[in-house]
Amino acid sequence: MNPIQSTVFMALQTNDDTRPIIEALQRDNPAAVVHRLPAMVKIDAPGRLVLRRSTVEEILGTAWDLQAINLNLISLSGNVDETEDEMVLHWNR
Amino acid sequence: MNNTHTGQAGKKLSLKEKYALMTRGLGWDTSYEPMDKVFDQLGLEGIRIHDWDKWEDPFRLTMDAYWKYQAEKERKLYAVLDAFQQNNGHLNISDARYVNTLKLFFTGITPAEYNAHRLFAMLGRQFPGPGAAIACQMQAVDELRHVQTQIHSISQYNKYFNGLHDHSVMNDRLWYLSVPKSFFEDAISSGPFEQIIAISFALEYLLTNLVFMPFMSGAAYNGDMATVTFGFSSQSDEARHMTLGLECIKFVLEQDPGNVEIIQRYLDKWFWRGYKVLGLVSMMLDYMLPRKVMSWKEAWEIYFVQNGGSLFNDLSRYGLRMPRHWEQSVAEAEHLSHQTWNSFYNFSDAAAFHVWLPSDEDMAWLSEKYPNTFDQHYRPRIEHYRRLQAEGKRYYNPSLPMLCQTCQIPLIFTEGDDPTRTSHRETEHEGEKYHFCSDGCQEVFEQQPDKYVSAWLPAHQILQGNCFAPDADPQAAGFQAEAEVMRYFHVNPGQDNMDYEGSQDEANWRLWKGLSPDGASKAPPAA
Numbered sequence: 146m147n148p149i150q151s152t153v154f155m156a157l158q159t160n161d162d163t164r165p166i167i168e169a170l171q172r173d174n175p176a177a178v179v180h181r182l183p184a185m186v187k188i189d190a191p192g193r194l195v196l197r198r199s200t201v202e203e204i205l206g207t208a209w210d211l212q213a214i215n216l217n218l219i220s221l222s223g224n225v226d227e228t229e230d231e232m233v234l235h236w237n238r
Numbered sequence: 239m240n241n242t243h244t245g246q247a248g249k250k251l252s253l254k255e256k257y258a259l260m261t262r263g264l265g266w267d268t269s270y271e272p273m274d275k276v277f278d279q280l281g282l283e284g285i286r287i288h289d290w291d292k293w294e295d296p297f298r299l300t301m302d303a304y305w306k307y308q309a310e311k312e313r314k315l316y317a318v319l320d321a322f323q324q325n326n327g328h329l330n331i332s333d334a335r336y337v338n339t340l341k342l343f344f345t346g347i348t349p350a351e352y353n354a355h356r357l358f359a360m361l362g363r364q365f366p367g368p369g370a371a372i373a374c375q376m377q378a379v380d381e382l383r384h385v386q387t388q389i390h391s392i393s394q395y396n397k398y399f400n401g402l403h404d405h406s407v408m409n410d411r412l413w414y415l416s417v418p419k420s421f422f423e424d425a426i427s428s429g430p431f432e433q434i435i436a437i438s439f440a441l442e443y444l445l446t447n448l449v450f451m452p453f454m455s456g457a458a459y460n461g462d463m464a465t466v467t468f469g470f471s472s473q474s475d476e477a478r479h480m481t482l483g484l485e486c487i488k489f490v491l492e493q494d495p496g497n498v499e500i501i502q503r504y505l506d507k508w509f510w511r512g513y514k515v516l517g518l519v520s521m522m523l524d525y526m527l528p529r530k531v532m533s534w535k536e537a538w539e540i541y542f543v544q545n546g547g548s549l550f551n552d553l554s555r556y557g558l559r560m561p562r563h564w565e566q567s568v569a570e571a572e573h574l575s576h577q578t579w580n581s582f583y584n585f586s587d588a589a590a591f592h593v594w595l596p597s598d599e600d601m602a603w604l605s606e607k608y609p610n611t612f613d614q615h616y617r618p619r620i621e622h623y624r625r626l627q628a629e630g631k632r633y634y635n636p637s638l639p640m641l642c643q644t645c646q647i648p649l650i651f652t653e654g655d656d657p658t659r660t661s662h663r664e665t666e667h668e669g670e671k672y673h674f675c676s677d678g679c680q681e682v683f684e685q686q687p688d689k690y691v692s693a694w695l696p697a698h699q700i701l702q703g704n705c706f707a708p709d710a711d712p713q714a715a716g717f718q719a720e721a722e723v724m725r726y727f728h729v730n731p732g733q734d735n736m737d738y739e740g741s742q743d744e745a746n747w748r749l750w751k752g753l754s755p756d757g758a759s760k761a762p763p764a765a
Contacts, residue, residue, distance in 0.1 A: 151548035156451065158470050183531060184458030184466050185451065212253075212299070215307045216314070218477040219454075219470055220447050222545050224488075224552070225296035225481050229253050236552045 153194045153223030153234040156187040163217045165209075169200035185219055193235040194223070257298035262291060265368030277366045283429040286494040290367025293489050296481055304376055308383065311471050315387055318467040323394050332460040333528040334399070334747035335738055339453070340392060340465060341401045341591040342526075346418045346518060347449065348388045349409035351472075353422035355381035357433055364430040373482050377438075380475040384468075391468040399743050401590045401734040408590055411705065412727045413696035414518075414582075416646045420693060421515050425508075427689075431490065432504050438483035440508030440561075443549070446476055447541040449519055456523065456531045484549075491556040498557045507685065509561035510678035514645035520575035521582065524604065525596065533607035535571040543568060563678045569654045572608060576616040581650045583623065584635035590729045592738035595620055595627070615657050632737070638697040643672040643690055644679035648697075651675055667691060 155170070157163040163186065170177055170188050177190040188194065198211045211232060223234035251259070268276050280287070321327070331337070355378050362374035389405075396402040409415045425436040454469035490497050520534035532540075542564075550560045579593075586593040596604065601620065604612045626633050639648035640662075653659045663674040667687045674680040683690045699705050700723055703712055710722045724731050738744055747753070 151551050152544065153548070154545070158474075183455045184470070185455050187451075212297075212303055212307070215297070215299070215474060215478070216310055217474065219473045220451060220480065221477050222480075222548065224484065227253070227297055236548055237555065 150191060151236040152189050152191055153221070153236060154187055154189045155194060155196070155221045155234060156185055156219040158217045158219060159184050159186055160217065162213075165201050165204040166196065166214065166217070168204050170194065170196055173197050173200055190234075193233065195234075196232045198230050253298045256300055257295070260300040260302070261295070261368045261372050264372075265366075273366060277364060279364050279430050280366070283431050284500055285429075285431045285490060285497050287367075287490070288493055290365075290370065292492065293367045293369035294485070295369060295373050296485060297478055299376070299478065301372070301376075308379075311474060312383070312387075315467055315471045316390075319391055319394075319464060322391075322464045322467075327463050328395055328398050329750055330461045330463070334743050335526070335592070335594060336460045336462065336528050337395055337399045337743065338401075338591040338593075338738070339456075339522045339526045340395055340462075341399075342518060342522065343453075343465075344388065344392050344402055345405045345408045345412065345590060346415055348385055348392075348405055349415075350418045350422050351381050351384040351388065353419075353426060354437060355379075355385065357422070357426045357437060360426070361430055361433055370486070374434075377475075377479055377482065380472075380479070384472045384475070387468045387471060391464040394464060398746065400730070400741075401592075404728040407728045412590060412729070413700075414589065416694065416696050417518070418515050420646050421511055424511065424689075431500075434483075434486050435490075435501060435504040436508040436511075438479060439487050440505060441512050442476060442479045443483035444509060444542065444546055445512045445516060446480070447545065448516055448537055450476060451541065452523055452532050452537045453519060456527045456529075459529050459531050460527055487553070488556075491553075491558065495557075502558055503685070505558070506562040507682050510563060510676075510682060511645065513567050514647060514675075514679070517574055517578045517647065520571075521579040524575035524607070525579040525600075530603060534575045535607060538568065538571045562681070563676075566654050566676075566678070570651070572611045573615075573652065573657055576604075576608075576612065577650055577652065580616075580619065581639075581648060584633065585639075587634045587731065587736050588724070588727075588729075589735045590727070591735060592741055592743060593736075594738045595623055611657065638700060640673055641695045641697050642675035642679050643693055643695070644674060644682045646693065646695060647675055649673065649675050 157166060159181070167179065167186055167188065171179060173196070174188075174190050174194055177188050177194060180187040180189065196211070196214070198209060201209045201211075211227065211229060214232065221234055223236055226233045226235070267273055274281065328337075358374045358378035358381060362371045362378060365371050365374065392402060409419055425433050428436065450469055450473045454466050454473065457465040457469060487501065490501060523530065523532065523534050523537060546560070546564070550558065582589060583593050583595070601612075601617060605617070608616075623633060639650070641648055649660060649662055651661050653661045661676055663677060663680040665672050665674070665680055665684060665687075667683075668691075670691070672683060672687075672691070674683060696705070705726045706712060706722045707726050710725070711717065712719070712722075721731065729735060733742055
């Protein structure tokens with residue numbers, strides 16, 4: 146339809162709560178690109194981005210409720226699919 | 239951040255089970271009155287919904303989790319606001335010019351949040367599906383929270399800077415604020431599906447990133463701890479609102495193939511309406527932030543062209559295409575902020591914030607960001623204004639501008655392919671002529687002329703004598719019409735507006751920061 150490469154993104158506040166989340170995103174999405182802007186970190190990925198609770202918990206060393214992402218999420222794009230275990234952003238085409 | 243206190247004994251419900259029980263499980267069909275009488279606006283627009291149960295919030299947020307996280311957001315926010323007040327945070331901003339972006343935000347956007355609260359409270363009542371009703375109810379509460387936290391945050395600035403004293407009256411009366419105000423009033427007076435497409439999809443999903451992301455990041459870059467905190471606290475709700483917008487459009491499109499054409503029409507209209515409101519954001523980014531983060535053109539490229547492009551690639555499977563005139567918005571990104579700021583410079587004696595001419599440094603940045611247009615079209619005009627100011631002949635536009643009947647912005651923009659020609663369209667309707675700034679606005683009018691002929695256009699209202707305080711007497715000898723209009727706006731001429739240079743805000747800032755009149759730093763006063 147148009148020549149745009151479809152990317153999804155997640156933007157998070159810059160703070161200690163989001164450091165393990167960003168690290169987990171980088172670990173689980175090798176194609177993700179992290180942009181550090183004033184007060185904000187924006188993570189872009191081609192087509193699909195997955196945040197896994199287990200990866201965040203491994204980094205944190207403690208239990209983590211995925212819905213707590215709501216506290217620090219600034220914006221996102223893509224279709225959202227969320228369960229207890231992972232949050233996926235994706236475009237279908 | 240632990241998940242042990244959900245209050246349930248025994249087996250913990252999965253997110254999906256909990257969502258099903260606490261949304262759909264709460265819905266019921268009426269029995270004393272037929273459902274179509276209770277939800278009587280649903281049939282007005284020709285949208286057909288066959289199964290409301292197909293609506294699902296992808297965050298699967300239930301009310302208990304909603305209150306828990308919202309309370310935590312509030313605790314975080316108010317801790318920062320306390321620290322901001324106690325540490326005189328207003329003194330740590332990059333420059334007092336910066337506060338003028340807050341004046342525009344507070345008078346233009348905060349009241350719009352209140353209108354969004356009203357809109358979602360009404361929408362929640364109109365949708366029979368509990369999934370949709372609960373999502374609207376949460377958003378109605380969110381929007382009210384945004385209004386309150388913004389008023390609370392900005393109150394610290396109101397103690398020290400002019401122009402922040404009366405945002406709600408100004409929003410009702412001040413000419414340029416009729417642009418965001420009429421946008422929301424247009425939405426709120428539409429059918430329920432048009433409302434949700436207008437606000438949740440076109441505004442929240444396509445355009446709100448432009449307001450909150452570069453601008454709030456800009457607030458952080460300019461040292462404004464209060465605004466970045468309320469901004470991101472609001473924005474953490476927006477991620478959910480955006481998801482609601484996308485979910486809603488997919489839901490409606492999947493319900494009936496006949497819905498596609500109606501939704502496309504709404505999209506075309508509300509993209510254009512929203513884009514026009516964002517002209518104010520373009521000048522905030524390019525002209526008003528003393529320390530700049532990104533240009534309007536860059537922001538439009540990232541958040542509209544790339545992000546919107548990905549979105550419409552995805553939605554094309556339903557037969558939806560990019561909104562009409564989107565290419566024009568890209569071409570105009572080279573001009574939008576320059577033409578908008580120019581108009582506020584010309585009319586700043588009738589606004590509620592200060593303006594200034596860009597410094598040499600600012601102009602170098604503008605040349606770099608706008609290599610195709612700034613030096614050729616806009617630098618010469620700014621240099622001309624500088625010469626006039628140096629000669630003591632600062633130019634103010636003394637006339638009332640012609641306004642676009644749809645977006646209510648003065649006819650200040652040029653043709654997409656010729657920046658030396660004003661863009662002006664006309665339509666005749668029932669023997670009257672109506673004027674428009676663009677093809678997009680003209681088309682919106684022509685779809686629903688009877689709605690837009692009743693628009694409250696500030697310039698017309700002033701000329702008709704409807705913008706004076708009740709005790710003003712236009713028949714009295716020596717009646718000062720301009721001064722009386724400013725009194726009606728609740729704007730103090732010279733104190734709240736005109737040039738920053740020479741203003742009370744500037745004098746106070748220099749005093750507080752220990753700056754001498756020529757801008758050099760003085761030794762701090764002895765303790």
